[in-house]
Amino acid sequence: xxxxxxxxxxxxxxxxxxxxxxxxxxxxxxxxxxxxxxxxxxxxxxxxxxxxxxxxxxxxxxxxxxxxxxxxxxxxxxxxxxxxxxxxxxxxxxxxxxxxxxxxxxxxxxxxxxxxxxxxxxxxxxxxxxxxxxxxxxxxxxxxxxxxxxxxxxxxxxxxxxxxxxxxxxxxxxxxxxxxxxxxxxxxxxxxxxxxxxxxxxxxxxxxxxxxxxxxxxxxxxxxxxxxxxxxxxxxxxxxxxxxxxxxxxxxxxxxxxxxxxxxxxxxxxxxxxxxxxxxxxxxxxxxxxxxxxxxxxxxxxxxxxxxxxxxxxxxxxxxxxxxxxxxxxxxxxxxxxxxxxxxxxxxxxxxxxxxxxxxxxxxxxxxxxxxxxxxxxxxxxxxxxxxxxxxxxxxxxxxxxxxxxxxxxxxxxxxxxxxxxxxxxxxxxxxxxxxxxxxxxxxxxxxxxxxxxxxxxxxxxxxxxxxxxxxxxxxxxxxxxxxxxxxxx
Ligand code: NAD
Numbered sequence: 001x002x003x004x005x006x007x008x009x010x011x012x013x014x015x016x017x018x019x020x021x022x023x024x025x026x027x028x029x030x031x032x033x034x035x036x037x038x039x040x041x042x043x044x045x046x047x048x049x050x051x052x053x054x055x056x057x058x059x060x061x062x063x064x065x066x067x068x069x070x071x072x073x074x075x076x077x078x079x080x081x082x083x084x085x086x087x088x089x090x091x092x093x094x095x096x097x098x099x100x101x102x103x104x105x106x107x108x109x110x111x112x113x114x115x116x117x118x119x120x121x122x123x124x125x126x127x128x129x130x131x132x133x134x135x136x137x138x139x140x141x142x143x144x145x146x147x148x149x150x151x152x153x154x155x156x157x158x159x160x161x162x163x164x165x166x167x168x169x170x171x172x173x174x175x176x177x178x179x180x181x182x183x184x185x186x187x188x189x190x191x192x193x194x195x196x197x198x199x200x201x202x203x204x205x206x207x208x209x210x211x212x213x214x215x216x217x218x219x220x221x222x223x224x225x226x227x228x229x230x231x232x233x234x235x236x237x238x239x240x241x242x243x244x245x246x247x248x249x250x251x252x253x254x255x256x257x258x259x260x261x262x263x264x265x266x267x268x269x270x271x272x273x274x275x276x277x278x279x280x281x282x283x284x285x286x287x288x289x290x291x292x293x294x295x296x297x298x299x300x301x302x303x304x305x306x307x308x309x310x311x312x313x314x315x316x317x318x319x320x321x322x323x324x325x326x327x328x329x330x331x332x333x334x335x336x337x338x339x340x341x342x343x344x345x346x347x348x349x350x351x352x353x354x355x356x357x358x359x360x361x362x363x364x365x366x367x368x369x370x371x372x373x374x375x376x377x378x379x380x381x382x383x384x385x386x387x388x389x390x391x392x393x394x395x396x397x398x399x400x401x402x403x404x405x406x407x408x409x410x411x412x413x414x415x416x417x418x419x420x421x422x423x424x425x426x427x428x429x430x431x432x433x434x435x436x437x438x439x440x441x442x443x444x445x446x447x448x449x450x451x452x453x454x455x456x457x458x459x460x461x462x463x464x465x466x467x468x469x470x471x472x473x474x475x476x477x478x479x480x481x482x483x484x485x486x487x488x489x490x
Contacts, residue, residue, distance in 0.1 A: 005036045005180055005204055007043060008187045010050035011197025016043060016204070022177055027093040027323040028313040030361035036180045039205040041212035044172075047201045048218050051143040051170035054198025059140050059168040063117040070162055072193040074110045077103070077186070084185060086315060088154050091179040093322040093363070094277045095314035099154075106158035108446040109464065113162030119469050120167055132481045138473035140168030141220035141244070145213045147234065149226040150325050151280045153179035154186060159450065160223040163468035165199055169221075172201045174213060176226075178325060180204050214238050221471065223463060224248065225282075228383075228409075228455050235458035246459040246471055248452050250383040251411035254287040255440070256400045256426065259294045261416035263301060265438070270389070270416075271305035273440030275367040278324050279387035282456070283412045283434065283441045286384060287373070288391045289400045295393055299348060299371055302389065306349040306367035312356045323363040324386050330363040333386030337368055340379035340390065345370040351387060375403055383409070397422050405431040410453030412442050433457065 004021065006013040016037035023032035058066070077084065085099035094102070112119075124135035146160040157173050164171040175183040187202045203209055213219055214237045221244040224234045228249035238245040255273070257266055273285035290298045314322040324330050334352045341347050351366030365386050373380050373390040380390060394400040404413050414436030415426040423437045433451030436442030444450050449462035461471040 003034055005034055005184050007037070007039060007047070007204055008191070008200075008202040009043065009047045010201070011191070016040075022206075024091060024178070024181060025326065026090050027325055028090075028359050028362040030327075030363065033090065034181065036177050036204050038177065039203050039209045041208060043205075044203055044209055044212035044216060047172050047203050048143055048216050050198035051172060051201060052218050054196055055140075055142050055170045058165075058170055058196060058199050061168070063120065063166065063168070066168065067114045067116055067166055069193050069195045070110050070114050070166060073190060074107055074114070076189040076192055077107050077110065080185070080189060084154055084182060087182050087185055088179075089314040089322070091181045092150065092153055093314060093325060094280075095319050095322055098277055098322075099314070102152050102155040105443070105446070106155040109158045110162045112446040112465065113166040116163075116166035116469070119466070120473060122475070128479070131483060132479060135478045135480075137476050137478065138167070138469070139476055141472060141474055142169060143172070143218050144169045144221040144223070144472060145172040145174065145219050146223040147174045147210050147213070147226070148176055150176040150178040151277065151282070153182035156225050157183060157186070159225070159463040160468070161200065163464075164472050165195070167469060167472040169472055170199050170201075172203060172213065172219075174203055174205060174209055177204065177206050210234070211237075214243075215241060217241075219243060221245070222247075223471075225463075231458055244471060246461055246463060247457070248282070248450065248463065249456050249458065250385075250409060251282045251284075251452070251456050252286050252381065252383050252407060252409045253283060253412040253414070253432075254289055254404045254407070255285040255414040255416065255436075256394075256397070256404065257288055257290045257294045257298050258397065258415065258417035258419065258422055259292040260418045260422075261294060261438075262418065263294070263297045266416040267298060267301035267305055269438075269440035270302060271309065271367075274389040275306065275309055275321050275387040276441070278321055278365070280324060280385055281441065283443050285414065285440055286388065286390060287380065288389055289394050289403055290391060291394050291396060291400055299369070299391060302391075303348045303369055306351075306369050306389070309367050311354075311364055311366050313359055313362070321367065321387060323359075324365050325363065327363055329386065330365055333365050333384055333388065336379060336382060336384050336386075337370070337388060340370045340373060340377075343374055343377040343379055345373040345377075345379065345390065348391075375406070381407065397425060401426060401429050405429070408455040411456035412436065414439055414442060433462075
């Protein structure tokens with residue numbers, strides 16, 4: 001990759017006019033790999049104009065033709081799976097297997113969007129009154145954009161991109177400036193797939209670039225994934241400017257462990273959920289609420305799993321967990337672990353101040369387990385976004401559900417149990433949009449909506465599945481009268 005990443009505007013790779021570039025750093029080595037431009041508003045303007053021009057023909061292109069480009073893209077993503085996964089690991093830190101897994105989830109969204117000719121069908125009734133028919137059809141919005149976070153560089157853009165263009169819109173991506181390399185490579189594949197110029201565009205940047213998208217009158221819809229404060233900001237500015245917005249925010253996901261759970265299976269799955277991707281998943285289990293006799297059995301096993309997890313550079317053999325994204329993140333996470341201990345939690349496994357041989361400069365925080373975390377303390381509420389599991393205790397399932405619901409986020413809540421009645425009660429009463437039963441990361445597959453609630457989501461229609469089709473289309477209702485006597489002329 002060159003030492004300056006480019007934007008992809010109007011079907012051409014262009015160098016940004018800005019003098020502001022950030023280093024893109026491999027978090028395992030702390031070495032810069034390339035630089036990314038913080039594109040000015042004028043470049044957003046250029047991309048939006050190209051998208052608006054392209055929209056005229058793209059919306060007239062039959063859906064069956066539009067998806068042929070997506071079929072090609074899917075093939076190219078599969079062909080370049082290994083290369084893309086290595087880029088993800090190098091810029092984001094996760095292990096190679098985790099990168100392959102995330103890529104697969106991205107590809108699955110392309111597959112689902114290939115069904116758009118059926119998914120975007122409307123409906124109709126003949127004779128809503130004598131001789132009058134009524135139809136509902138779906139039409140695309142025009143120019144739409146997505147702003148994405150650092151933790152899934154090749155999956156999250158694909159929660160939006162395939163549905164947006166399959167339904168006939170033209171789409172602009174502003175990827176995270178921390179992990180722009182996977183998007184750069186994906187857009188080279190998009191170029192190879194042959195999408196007409198302006199249908200899919202990439203503009204790198206930071207806040208100024210985002211604000212230009214939020215304020216541009218021709219941008220009709222904004223999809224966002226990132227932290228809750230930024231999600232709130234984007235939602236309010238986009239909607240104040242009359243745009244549709246779907247903004248997915250942060251999380252703090254509780255998992256209830258019942259005494260009747262299969263404890264070996266539970267701890268294995270929980271360790272993957274809490275420490276996989278170094279805890280930098282919006283669906284990571286970050287709080288375990290143990291009940292009764294589950295407590296000691298769980299702590300003992302999860303402490304073993306945490307202490308034995310192999311931490312290192314994600315492309316090395318046998319590595320189970322990589323670094324966190326940057327030095328600020330490492331400092332913040334280690335500070336929060338310390339704060340947890342000060343608030344009275346017991347540090348069962350302490351992942352601070354550790355290094356990996358050969359990668360001494362890398363931003364590694366090792367798996368950490370805090371027990372007896374006070375439910376009302378700061379550490380119980382704050383999103384840590386690192387490999388830290390906070391354990392709390394409850395007397396019974398009612399108290400546990402109360403603890404689950406006594407929080408501001410609502411991305412995911414899970415229960416581990418062999419009781420159908422407890423599972424049903426939990427599914428029914430837990431205040432979160434994605435529920436897992438004996439599942440550690442309840443990530444909806446591409447044909448289901450990614451249903452965050454409360455402070456984890458701002459908007460009405462979520463990413464993926466039918467919600468995406470509705471988000472990226474506007475309904476038009478047509479009522480027709482064709483008097484029978486007119487047919488007698490022929
Ligand atoms: P972030 O909010 O810092 O950044 C996300 C995007 O917003 C980036 O593209 C960034 O350039 C842009 N941005 C940042 N600050 C901005 C500002 N002030 N004005 C305009 N744009 C701004 O998030 P992150 O650190 O990249 O990602 C981690 C967060 O994302 C965590 O909170 C995690 O829970 C959340 N997340 C949520 C989901 C979900 O589905 N709910 C999925 C993945 C990640």
